[in-house]
Amino acid sequence: MKRAFEIALGILTAIGGFVDIGELVTASAAGSRFNMTLAWATVLALVGIMIFAEMAGRVAVVSERPVFDLVRERLGPRVALVDLIASFVITLVTIAAEIGGVALALQLASDVNYLLWVPIVGLLVWLIVWRLGFQILENGLGLAGLSLIVVVIAVMALHPDWGSLVHQTAHPHIPADVSVAVYFYFAITLFGAGMMPYEIFFFSSGAIEDGWKREDLVVVRANVLIGFPLGALLTLGLMAGASLVLAPRNITVNQLFQSALPSSFALGRVGLAVAIVGFVACTLGAAVETALSCGYMIGQYFGWLWGKMVRPRDDARFHVVLLLCILAATLIGVTGVDPVKLTEYVVVFSAAALPLTYFPVLVVANDPEYMGDKRNGILANTLGFAFLVLVTVISVATIPLMIITKGGGG
Amino acid sequence: MRWVAAVALGCLVGAACVPTTRDAPTYEAKAATTAEKAGSAVASGELLADLAAAHRLLGPFASASTAGAEAEADAIRSTFDAIQPPDHRSEQLREELDKLLESASSALSEMRITARRGQVADLAGFRKQLRSIGDNLDQFQQDHS
Numbered sequence: 001m002k003r004a005f006e007i008a009l010g011i012l013t014a015i016g017g018f019v020d021i022g023e024l025v026t027a028s029a030a031g032s033r034f035n036m037t038l039a040w041a042t043v044l045a046l047v048g049i050m051i052f053a054e055m056a057g058r059v060a061v062v063s064e065r066p067v068f069d070l071v072r073e074r075l076g077p078r079v080a081l082v083d084l085i086a087s088f089v090i091t092l093v094t095i096a097a098e099i100g101g102v103a104l105a106l107q108l109a110s111d112v113n114y115l116l117w118v119p120i121v122g123l124l125v126w127l128i129v130w131r132l133g134f135q136i137l138e139n140g141l142g143l144a145g146l147s148l149i150v151v152v153i154a155v156m157a158l159h160p161d162w163g164s165l166v167h168q169t170a171h172p173h174i175p176a177d178v179s180v181a182v183y184f185y186f187a188i189t190l191f192g193a194g195m196m197p198y199e200i201f202f203f204s205s206g207a208i209e210d211g212w213k214r215e216d217l218v219v220v221r222a223n224v225l226i227g228f229p230l231g232a233l234l235t236l237g238l239m240a241g242a243s244l245v246l247a248p249r250n251i252t253v254n255q256l257f258q259s260a261l262p263s264s265f266a267l268g269r270v271g272l273a274v275a276i277v278g279f280v281a282c283t284l285g286a287a288v289e290t291a292l293s294c295g296y297m298i299g300q301y302f303g304w305l306w307g308k309m310v311r312p313r314d315d316a317r318f319h320v321v322l323l324l325c326i327l328a329a330t331l332i333g334v335t336g337v338d339p340v341k342l343t344e345y346v347v348v349f350s351a352a353a354l355p356l357t358y359f360p361v362l363v364v365a366n367d368p369e370y371m372g373d374k375r376n377g378i379l380a381n382t383l384g385f386a387f388l389v390l391v392t393v394i395s396v397a398t399i400p401l402m403i404i405t406k407g408g409g410g
Numbered sequence: 411m412r413w414v415a416a417v418a419l420g421c422l423v424g425a426a427c428v429p430t431t432r433d434a435p436t437y438e439a440k441a442a443t444t445a446e447k448a449g450s451a452v453a454s455g456e457l458l459a460d461l462a463a464a465h466r467l468l469g470p471f472a473s474a475s476t477a478g479a480e481a482e483a484d485a486i487r488s489t490f491d492a493i494q495p496p497d498h499r500s501e502q503l504r505e506e507l508d509k510l511l512e513s514a515s516s517a518l519s520e521m522r523i524t525a526r527r528g529q530v531a532d533l534a535g536f537r538k539q540l541r542s543i544g545d546n547l548d549q550f551q552q553d554h555s
Contacts, residue, residue, distance in 0.1 A: 111526075249457055268465070
C-alpha cells in the first residue's frame with residue numbers, strides 16, 4: 001500500500017498538469033471539433049513531459065537540490081532570473097485560472113454563481129497549502145483527481161467503434177472545413193497544456209519534499225511512467241467522449257458544463273456527479289500545485305528555506321509568497337475574467353516560454369559535477385534535444401498562430 | 411483647426427468601435443458562421459433536454475447548464491448584432507438571422523427558467539422546439555455558406 005502511495009506525486013503532478021480547467025475544456029473542444037485526429041498532440045506532450053520530468057526528478061534526487069537552485073548556480077543569476085520571471089508570471093496567472101476553474105465546477109454542483117465561489121476557493125487553497133502536510137496533500141488530491149477516470153469509463157460504456165477511434169488517432173488529418181492554422185493552434189494548446197513549466201518545478205520540488213534520495217530513482221521513474229500516462233489517458237478520455245457524444249450533434253465545446261455531458265449521457269446521474277467531483281478535484285489539485293510552484297520558484301531562486309517539510313515559522317518568507325500569490329490570483333478571479341479563456345491564453349504564452357524552462361533542465365542534467373554517473377545518457381539527450389528543438393519551433397509559432405486564428409475561433 | 415482635428419479623430423475612433431465588414435459577401439460569411447455557432451448552443455440545449463427525458467440530469471447541473479447555453483446564445487447574438495451591415499441586402503439577411511437567434515435565446519431562456527424552478531423533467535418538452543430552431547439555423551448556414 002505504501003508503494004502505491006509513492007506514485008501519488010506523479011499522479012497529482014500529471015492530473016494537475018494535464019487535466020486542469022483549460023484542458024477540461026480544450027480536450028473536449030478538440031474532440032468535438034476534430035474527433036480524435038488531434039490525439040497525437042497529447043501523446044507528443046506526454047512523451048515530452050515524461051522525458052523532462054524524469055530528468056528534473058533525477059536531478060533533484062541525485063543532487064538533493066531543487067532544479068531552480070541548480071539552474072541559478074549553473075547558468076548564473078541573470079539567466080535564471082529571466083527563467084524565473086517568465087515561469088512565475090505564467091504560473092501566477094494559472095493559479096487565477098485554476099481557482100476560477102474550481103469555482104466553475106462548484107457552480108455546476110450548486111448552481112451558485114462561480115464568482116461567489118472564487119474567494120471561498122482562494123481561502124480553501126490557502127488553508128490547504130498552509131495546514132496540510134505534503135504527503136496528505138499529494139495523496140488526497142491525487143486520489144480525488146482519480147475520480148475523473150469516470151470520463152474513460154463513460155467512453156467504454158458508450159461501446160464505441162474502437163477501430164475507428166484508433167484509426168483517427170493513428171491517421172491524423174486536417175478536416176476539410178478547418179484551416180491548417182486553426183488545426184495547429186489547437187494542437188499547440190493541447191501540447192502546451194501537457195508541458196506547462198510548473199509541472200517540472202512541482203515534480204522536482206515534490207521529490208525533495210517527499211525526501212527521495214539517490215536510491216529512490218526507481219520511484220521517480222515509476223511516478224513518471226504511471227502518473228503522467230494516467231493524466232494523458234484522462235485527457236484522451238475527455239477527447240473521445242466529446243468525439244462520440246458532442247461531435248455528431250455539432251456541439252462545439254467552449255464551456256465546462258459541455259465537458260460533463262458525455263459522462264451524463266453514458267452513465268446517468270451517478271456518472272455526472274462523479275465527473276463533477278473529478279472536475280473539482282483536478283482543478284483544486286492544479287490550483288494547489290501552481291500555488292506551491294510559485295513559492296518553490298521564488299524560494300529556490302533566492303536561496304530561502306522553502307517547502308512543506310519545513311515548519312511555517314521557519315520558512316515564513318515562502319508562506320508569505322504563497323499567501324500573496326493566492327491573494328493576487330483570487331483578486332484576478334473576482335474581476336469576472338473567464339477562467340477558461342484565461343487558461344487558453346496562459347497555455348499559449350507558456351508554450352512561447354517553454355524553451356526557457358526546458359533548456360536549463362537539459363543543461364543541468366548533463367553536468368557531471370552535479371549528476372556524476374547519473375547524468376543523461378545518449379537516449380535521454382537525443383530525445384531531450386529533439387523536444388527542445390520542437391518546443392523552440394512551437395515557441396516561435398504559437399503567438400502568431402493565436403493572432404491569425406483569433407484564438408482558434410477563426 | 412485643433413478642434414476640427416479633434417472631431418475628426420473622435421469620428422475615427424468612434425467608427426473603429428463599431429465592428430463592420432467591407433462588403434456583403436464577408437457579412438454573409440459572418441452570418442453563416444454566427445448561425446453555426448448559435449446552432450451549437452441550441453444543440454447543447456437539445457442534448458440537455460434529451461438527458462432530462464432520460465432522467466440523467468441533476469437539478470443544479472441542469473440549471474447551471476441551461477444558463478450557460480443561454481448565455482452563449484445571447485453572446486453570439488449580441489456580437490452579430492454589433493456588426494454593421496454594409497448594404498440593404500445585408501440588412502435583410504440580418505433581420506432573417508436575428509429572428510432565428512431571438513427564437514434560440516428565447517427557448518434557452520425558458521429552459522433556464524424551468525430548470526431553476528426545479529422542474530428538470532419538464533426540460534424534455536423543449537426538444538421539439540429546439541430541434542426545429544436548430545434545423546432552421548442549419549438551413550440558414552447552408553444557404554449562406
